[in-house]
Amino acid sequence: MAIDAATVRKVARLARIEEAEDRLETLAKELSGILNWIEQLNEVNTDGVEPMSSTEACKLPMRDDVVTDGGDPARVLANAPKSVSNFFVVPKVVE
């Protein structure tokens, strides 16, 4: 399926990636090329096939719901772009 510049704009917004207006056409062409190539999957009969999301047959293990780590704000904040007294500083969300 061919996707157009408007779709790229929408998807880029969903992905929270700023794309310049003059890049949208080029991207639409690139992404359409890849999607057209992917469409060969429609040749495969998958009626009644269970979708596969993991290669492992076993169930996810359960563990006790207890704290195993934490209490170390300095380590958590060590790479924060901005922090003040053990808090991340983020842009204002609610006016």
Add this chain to the structure above:
Amino acid sequence: MSELTSLTLKAALDGLSEKKFSSVELTKAHVAAVEQARALNAYVLETPEKALDMAAASDVRRARGEAGALDGAPLGIKDLFCTEGVRSTACSNILGSFVPTYESTVTSNLWRDGAVMLGKLNMDEFAMGSSNETSAFGPVVNPWRREGSNAQLTPGGSSGGSAAAVAAGLCLGATATDTGGSIRQPAAFTGTVGIKPTYGRCSRWGVVAFASSLDQAGPIARTVEDAAILLTSMAGHDPKDSTSLAVETPDFAAFVGKSVKGLRVGIPKEYRVDGMPPEIEALWEKGIAWLKEAGCEIVEVSLPHTKYALPTYYIVAPAEASSNLARYDGMRYGLRVDGANLTETYEKSRAEGFGAEVKRRILIGTYVLSAGYYDAYYLKAQKVRRRIADDFDQAFQKVDALLTPTAPSAAFGLGENSDDPIAMYLNDIFTVTVNLAGLPGMSLPAGVDANGLPLGLQLIGRALDEGTLFSLGGALEKAADFKAQPKRWW
């Protein structure tokens, strides 16, 4: 290469244990080799002081008789592995100055066994690429060149730094990761051995995530035995990764040199693709002959959905990547570029932090997961993935392992494939099926092409049957007697 940097890992460990040299001497030789090889751009961060401290501590342990399985061996670490107190970037600007406050499980296992870290190795950004050209630090240059040519070649990707460093004598072995072929294709391009173990063998904890259902760590090394020694140390159950398998790790090195007589090896007919260079076809035939001579029974098998593996991968991997990479929002770590409001800050941070290929894959992934397209693309791909895995299940009812080429070409020139994403993706045509099915796959050097460049053969095994791959790999290695080395130009 000096004498000490051209040793195999096994020979170096033997030399250390026989007190022929110390870890400090061995490490100093490697530090010097790394400094002299900056033209290769294999290391994105050198940690010589840490290396020498670790080496000195190793020599003390050895003197006390407390040496571990890898004690004193200098290794390189792919920059996808988080290393405590040492910058770890996945070769992306968005993690430009990230210094983890924790250590990945795989590298912890290596340090537990006494290994020494020389530094962090270059790779494609977030492991997305087959030529190392998407790295924010620029591409690695393959130590190999075509005979009579100065053209710069790619070492492959994404683990290009790992493969180049091992081939050029800049470490005794390296960690790497493989989501669609990122251990095996670079190993093939550099005349080294690489194994992607069964999904779940190595913990993913502390490895920067790309596509979580496909990502697996493994080693790149000079010999099959070296790869076995490294994997034995790297693997093991880890409660911190819920997909880590609760199984015993065998001593993989014990499988190298074992007789392969009576093993049945399948040749998948769908891997004979159009346009495959005759040299690769011929090498494959040689591999078949070598295994026959070693007493294996060769059986033709069919994996009918092979051609659909790459398009399946280019839905599943970008979908998982778009979710995984949502964490890079500029709030808790990594690059932040301030905008007028929160959304703009997200958008600007991610626009500036991610490179073109990473953005392309995030956009594809976001698209195939978006409302209205999920069933047509993502669900369809998951169903085809099942059929690909079923193909392998059926083949493994008849055979013990499969033999294929690793890659459809030898190393190509830097810049040769970078304009066409699909041409680049086709590098992984023989390797990606293994990731989708979660199986172990090994690449080993088996010959050279007309230009003197190394070519690799791939062995694929049943889940958790790396042992058979190490036995078959050992037999092929012995028969191929691959002795070629890159001529030093750096």
